[in-house]
Amino acid sequence: MGFLSEGTAAALARLVALDDADAPPLERLRGIRSLVAALEADPAALAAVREALASGATWEDVADAAGLSPSAAKYRWAGDDDAIADRQEASRRRKRHRPSSKPADLPGLSVAEAAKQLGVTPQAIYQRVSRGQLEARTVELPDGRSYKRVFPAPDEDTTRPEG
Template sequence: MTFLAPETRAALDALHALEHAEDEADGIARLRGIRSLLAALDADPAALAAVRAGLAAGASWDEVADAAGLTPAAAKQRWAGNDAEIAARQEASRKRGQRPSSKPTDLPGLSVAEAAAKLGVTPQAIYLRVTRGQLRAETVELPDGRSYKRVFLDDPPESETS
């Protein structure tokens, strides 16, 4: 009886076949086989079972992390808790991954970095000027929860407009 899931076993067998192919499989096919096996191993429930067995036998999270090539925090993030807690963390991670990774370009004003470059000062100087009321800034929050500090160089601060 094998401890690997059928998908993992299939990926391992496919990579093994590439290794022993008479026609010397091309490098791209081998690379795809390696990545496929790594993805299958990463998702295989055998790893979680091994972690749980190790912890039950008295292993520490430091030992689990060392065996997995992770930090203790990463190991706990991946394997701590019951199945429902682990699934909830994975789902939350997938949702974060679905967010756009690039900054929107249609935001009003300038970013702090852009304002700093335009004025020839550091970003910290921009924040200091905002705190002192010398520059107007707003935090723009997008519907997906991301927020951006935007600086308005042409607009006087509210204290000067009244």
């Protein structure tokens, strides 16, 4: 297995051995995931891309062979080793600082939570808010995201559904 790194070749050999040993399903899954991780980190793909481009392949050809869009292939493999490493580090930094998609520590209830608690539809919550029957505020986070939050009165009747 000349073009694969030693670690990737070892992961492949372990997976093949699991197939021969009739291994339990979770061990097979671990072996598969280990091989996938090793292949993703293996410099063989970058070397193959560079060889293909040097021999006349286009980014479209590379993307097709890799199952990616041309822009994704270029993002992953264009440039020298330093440029690629810089892009990967920038991506890791963005992911570390990216907020979760749904903050859990907001005050009040979401419209959906309030609707469920009161036994009505979300549209009914909006109607109650517009009529002044329920308090609601838009909470804005420092990163610019905003959420409508509902604050039912403590004695709000949660047993009668109404629209």
